[in-house]
Amino acid sequence: MRSPVDVDEFDECPLSLLPSLDPRLEEALQKMGVSSLFPVQLAVWQETIGPGGFERDLCINSPTGSGKTLSYALPIVQALSTRKIRCLRALVVLPTRDLALQVKEVFAAIAPAVGLRVGLAVGQSSIADEISELIKRPYLEMRVPSDPEDRAFEFQSSVDILVATPGRLMDHINTTKGFTLEHLCYLVVDETDRLLREAYQSWLPMVLQLTSLNAQSMIAYAKAPVLSPLGSLTTIRRCGVERGFKDKVFPRLVKMIVSATLTQDPSKLFQLDLHHPLFLATGETRYKLPDKLESYKLICESKLKPLYLVALLEGLQGEKCIVFTSSVDSTHRLSTVLNLFGLPFKISEYSGRQPQSVRSKMLKGFREGKIQVLVATDAMTRGMDVEGVRNVVNYDMPVYIKKYIHRAGRTARAGQGGRCFTLLRNDQVKPFKKLLQKVGIDTCSVHSVSADAVERLRPIYSSALEKLQELMESRAPKRHKTGLKFVKDRKRKTSINSAKQ
Numbered sequence: 218m219r220s221p222v223d224v225d226e227f228d229e230c231p232l233s234l235l236p237s238l239d240p241r242l243e244e245a246l247q248k249m250g251v252s253s254l255f256p257v258q259l260a261v262w263q264e265t266i267g268p269g270g271f272e273r274d275l276c277i278n279s280p281t282g283s284g285k286t287l288s289y290a291l292p293i294v295q296a297l298s299t300r301k302i303r304c305l306r307a308l309v310v311l312p313t314r315d316l317a318l319q320v321k322e323v324f325a326a327i328a329p330a331v332g333l334r335v336g337l338a339v340g341q342s343s344i345a346d347e348i349s350e351l352i353k354r355p356y357l358e359m360r361v362p363s364d365p366e367d368r369a370f371e372f373q374s375s376v377d378i379l380v381a382t383p384g385r386l387m388d389h390i391n392t393t394k395g396f397t398l399e400h401l402c403y404l405v406v407d408e409t410d411r412l413l414r415e416a417y418q419s420w421l422p423m424v425l426q427l428t429s430l431n432a433q434s435m436i437a438y439a440k441a442p443v444l445s446p447l448g449s450l451t452t453i454r455r456c457g458v459e460r461g462f463k464d465k466v467f468p469r470l471v472k473m474i475v476s477a478t479l480t481q482d483p484s485k486l487f488q489l490d491l492h493h494p495l496f497l498a499t500g501e502t503r504y505k506l507p508d509k510l511e512s513y514k515l516i517c518e519s520k521l522k523p524l525y526l527v528a529l530l531e532g533l534q535g536e537k538c539i540v541f542t543s544s545v546d547s548t549h550r551l552s553t554v555l556n557l558f559g560l561p562f563k564i565s566e567y568s569g570r571q572p573q574s575v576r577s578k579m580l581k582g583f584r585e586g587k588i589q590v591l592v593a594t595d596a597m598t599r600g601m602d603v604e605g606v607r608n609v610v611n612y613d614m615p616v617y618i619k620k621y622i623h624r625a626g627r628t629a630r631a632g633q634g635g636r637c638f639t640l641l642r643n644d645q646v647k648p649f650k651k652l653l654q655k656v657g658i659d660t661c662s663v664h665s666v667s668a669d670a671v672e673r674l675r676p677i678y679s680s681a682l683e684k685l686q687e688l689m690e691s692r693a694p695k696r697h698k699t700g701l702k703f704v705k706d707r708k709r710k711t712s713i714n715s716a717k718q
């Protein structure tokens with residue numbers, strides 16, 4: 218950990234020059250539009266494929282949009298490409314459903330080329346549907362009674378690689394018959410710092426326990442030749458005695474932990490029980506912004522923020538843009554108000570309070586370019602990859618640099634350019650300067666909108682606020698109109714006042 222591999226020292230590498238790449242994977246990558254590997258992908262490839270590959274656990278810390286997903290997906294798929302029997306060998310855990318869906322797409326674009334199947338456990342469909350996708354019962358399918366001598370074959374995994382959120386993963390561990398992590402070889406914890414912060418029913422200790430040496434696996438080892446004609450279906454983890462492996466289970470569960478803001482705090486990393494971890498980082502500073510990201514500040518009075526935002530959006534002329542706010546409520550209010558301005562592009566909201574189906578619809582519309590401006594909570598912050606996002610706006614200044622990095626990182630991805638605008642009050646200018654210094658930025662340009670544009674918008678804003686008031690009244694539940702009128706009026710006033718802010 219003290220001497221990290223500097224990803225900056227790697228260049229892009231054309232696929233044709235990549236050592237040991239399976240030609241089937243090369244073809245699949247070409248179909249995805251990938252003709253060369255990005256630096257972080259090459260750095261990880263060198264540590265994982267070839268002699269000594271996967272000997273150490275990897276901690277991958279490189280900027281947003283630098284291609285970390287493929288950096289772990291490609292070596293895992295290549296390493297599993299020679300497997301003979303299907304069982305669950307790789308598990309990728311992500312904090313949110315949309316992120317898991319996105320990562321599954323990356324695996325699904327390359328894994329089938331070498332005969333591997335990828336599953337998803339995120340609670341998008343019913344648990345029964347998910348189980349039928351993940352587990353098969355060969356005896357049931359062949360309509361023959363199961364052989365009691367052959368219990369190992371009663372249930373079989375339908376997938377080699379599983380992409381999961383912690384909640385659904387725990388559901389399967391606790392309740393799904395035949396779901397086992399016994400054969401797991403690779404564990405990826407993406408957005409590690411976020412996942413470690415939230416324990417989610419102790420999923421991590423559970424996964425580590427289920428993949429470590431235990432008495433049961435020793436018994437299974439002793440009995441293996443009798444249990445099944447294909448003894449290889451039982452993965453036996455033994456205790457290593459070689460130097461560096463003492464007291465470690467072998468074959469070892471290889472771990473890859475990944476984030477643009479990976480923690481280096483040993484007390485946090487300790488939970489992962491990493492084996493000789495190797496840190497791959499970019500540059501000298503702890504965190505880094507994408508090279509082609511431009512940061513701007515927009516200084517305005519608090520009560521004029523919506524006007525400045527509208528003037529800014531008008532100036533961006535419908536370029537794809539995400540506007541981040543600090544809460545679900547302000548996301549809803551802001552997108553409602555923006556829509557009342559009658560701007561010539563489509564504005565929608567995205568927040569954790571919306572049902573998954575609505576969120577997915579918004580995301581799809583935004584990806585397809587049917588929605589140009591997405592007002593979002595931090596549910597959209599981490600990892601989300603939407604092509605063509607040229608601008609990010611921080612409607613509320615992020616307090617922590619990690620948040621700034623992940624929000625700004627929705628643009629300037631994959632070597633493209635992008636801009637991040639932050640609306641600030643005068644008293645926020647200094648704290649914002651200090652914030653950016655943490656990522657090595659000393660000066661941040663001011664972006665100004667014309668005073669005329671703001672003046673022109675004032676009357677429209679007043680009528681938008683009136684319409685907002687009417688809207689809220691019409692949406693208020695009827696019983697409020699009679700009994701709780703006083704409380705309702707007070708609440709409404711507070712709410713409209715917050716919209717003004």
Ligand SMILES: Nc1ncnc2c1ncn2[C@@H]1O[C@H](COP(=O)(O)OP(=O)(O)OP(=O)(O)O)[C@@H](O)[C@H]1O
Binds near residue numbers: 255600630
């Ligand atoms: N080798 C490559 N060639 C071309 N495009 C690539 C390559 N690798 C990744 N990409 C594209 O780059 C974009 C960013 O990749 P990815 O989502 O993996 O970034 P990330 O580093 O995980 O970002 P974040 O930290 O925000 O999660 C994606 O659209 C992906 O398709």
